[in-house]
Amino acid sequence: MEVTAHGGLSRYFGDPEETIMEHTKDHKLLHGTPHDPYLDSQRPAGAAQCPHCTAVYHGGHWHWPDADTAAALPAHTCPACRRIADGAEAGRLVLSGGFVSAHRSEIISLLQHTEAREKSEHPLERLIALRDEGETLIVTTTGTHLANRMGHALEAAWDGTCTYRYNDSEVYLDVTWQRN
Numbered sequence: 001m002e003v004t005a006h007g008g009l010s011r012y013f014g015d016p017e018e019t020i021m022e023h024t025k026d027h028k029l030l031h032g033t034p035h036d037p038y039l040d041s042q043r044p045a046g047a048a049q050c051p052h053c054t055a056v057y058h059g060g061h062w063h064w065p066d067a068d069t070a071a072a073l074p075a076h077t078c079p080a081c082r083r084i085a086d087g088a089e090a091g092r093l094v095l096s097g098g099f100v101s102a103h104r105s106e107i108i109s110l111l112q113h114t115e116a117r118e119k120s121e122h123p124l125e126r127l128i129a130l131r132d133e134g135e136t137l138i139v140t141t142t143g144t145h146l147a148n149r150m151g152h153a154l155e156a157a158w159d160g161t162c163t164y165r166y167n168d169s170e171v172y173l174d175v176t177w178q179r180n
């Protein structure tokens, strides 16, 4: 489904636009718990640690190691590192318009800052790659949440026009942001 930040929602929702905008601020309201194949398959049997990024699996979740982390845990590659190795992104942002090339380094710095903040709390939300396609900047992420955050960070910083489109199973998010 497509969610447009600038009034394109009325064809999906009968509510007044104000309510809709409130909902689009937090996609959790619109989307339940997705079934992510990278989370659901190859789940560790017990506590484990990713040999690539040091993330620790414990109590059903991946988190960063802390003082309580056992010195030696069975090695198990985390879903984010598997996505990076497979080139299988969960989120993609396509940034276009003259503003993007004119402010490329500020935009990249905002995206990296957004990743650092998100990743510090959620180890599975990471930036995979930034690449240029002509004047368009393509950004891929290991999690839909980070892609969503990046879209909102761009809108908060520079307005522009942003769309968010989840696939049917809601484990993939396509974001477009455009500013001329």
Ligand SMILES: [Zn+2]
Residues within 6 Å of the ligand: 050, 051, 052, 053, 054, 055, 077, 078, 079, 080, 081, 082
């Ligand atoms: Zn890892």
